[in-house]
Amino acid sequence: MDYTKYGDSQSYSNYMNDYARLYQEIFTNRSYNKLMSPVYGLMPDNISESDTPPLNIQIKLFYIQIVGLEAQTQVLSTIYQIKMKWRDPRLAWNPEDYGGIKQIYLSESLLWLPDTNVGTATGASITRPDEIRALQVLNTGRVKWPTQYFTENICRMQVSKFPFDTQICTIPFLTWAYEAKFLNLTGSMSDIQIQNQGNGEWHLIDLTTIYTSYGQGEDGIAKMNYQLRLRRVPNFYVYVIAIPCFILTMLSALGIGLTSLVSMTVLLQMLAEAIPKTVAFPLLGIYVVLCVGITSLSCVLVVVFPLDNYHRKSNLDVQRSIEKQKSMDSRSLFKLYINEHIFTRHFTFHVIFQLINLIGFIIFLSFWN
DSSP states (O other): OOOGGGTOOHHHHHHHHHHHHHHHIIIIISOOOTTSOOSOTTOOSSGGGOSSOOEEEEEEEEEEEEEEEETTTTEEEEEEEEEEEEEOGGGOOOGGGGTTOOEEEEEGGGSOOOOEEETTEEEEEESSOGGGOEEEEETTSEEEEEEEEEEEEEOOOOOTTTTSOEEEEEEEEEESSSOTTTEEEEEEEOOOOGGGSOOSSEEEEEEEEEEEEESSGGGOEEEEEEEEEEEEOOHHHIIIIIHHHHHHHHOOSHHHHHHHHHHHHHHHHHHHHHSOOOSSOOHHHHHHHHHHHHHHHHHHHHHHSOOOGGGGOOHHHHHHHHHHHHTSOHHHHHHHHIIIIISSHHHHHHHHHHHHHHHHHHHHHTTOO
C-alpha cells in the first residue's frame, strides 16, 4: 500500500506497510490466541530444577490519590495509576525484518492479559473503557499495560488514639488462577510526592511495597501489597469537640453545669457518628467521658454540700458584718475575704476539679504530633 498518494511521507508509508506485515505475522502466521496463556505449565515443584523461570508480572505505581477513609465502614477509597509489565515470547520479533520497528501499540482486546485482582476490594473499577485502552508491545515480547483504577478496600482501623491516630492500609494485588511457582508478582513505585496525595482529613505519610504469599504448598499464590500509612488531621475534632468540652467543664455553677451536660451529649453524639464501633475505646471518647464525669460530680457536690453559712446569713447578720467590715483596715478586710471565700469547701472542690480538667486536656493534646 502506497500512502504517499494520500499526502503522507515515504517513511510513514514504509512504516505502515511494515507494521501491517508484523501484525499479520503475529496474528495470522503465528496464530496468536489471546485465550492461551504464556505461563509455562510444566514447572516442577522445585523451581530451581527448571530452565524456564516463572512468568514475572511487574506492577509499577505511578500515581495515587486518597479519596477517603470511611470510619464507620472501615473502607479506604483510592484512585491510582499502575503499569503492569510481562513478557510474552509469542509477541517477539526481529526489528531488522520489519523496517526497524521496535515497538507497536495494540488494542487491549487483542492480547492475553494476566488475571491480576485487587484483593480486599469491596469495589473496583477501571476508569477508562476497554475499547480505548492500548498496550505497548516491544520487539523483545515485553508488554506494558497502563491502567487507572478506583477501588474501595477494606482497612481495619485502630482508633484507640482517635483523633490523633495513624492507620495502616494495604492495596493487595494477586492472581487467583496461577500458583506461585507458575507466576510471580513484583512491585515498584515511581517518584511519588506522597505529601500531596492525601485529602482534607488524612495525610499520606508513607508508601511501601510488601511481598507476601496467600496459602501454602502447591496452592500458594504470590501476593504483592502497596502499604499506605495515613495520619488523621485532628483539627476538626480538637476545635469542635475537645475545646468546647474543656470550656464547658470549667463552668461550676449548678444550673450552668446541668446545661453543660446537655451540651456534652450533643458532642458525644457527634463523636459516636465519627468513629467505628470497635472494641478499642478512642482517646477523644475517654476525654469527653472524663469531662462529663467531672461536670456530673461537681453538680452532685453542689447539691450535697450547700453553700457555707456565710452565704445564708440573715439580714441582721449581714448588716452587722458590714458594720464590722467598715471598722477594719484594708489588710484585715483582705484576710477576712480570704478566710470566708478562699478557704471553703466549695473553692477547694473547684480547684481540684479544674486541675483535673486542665491535666486531662494537656494529656489529650500531648498525643497531637
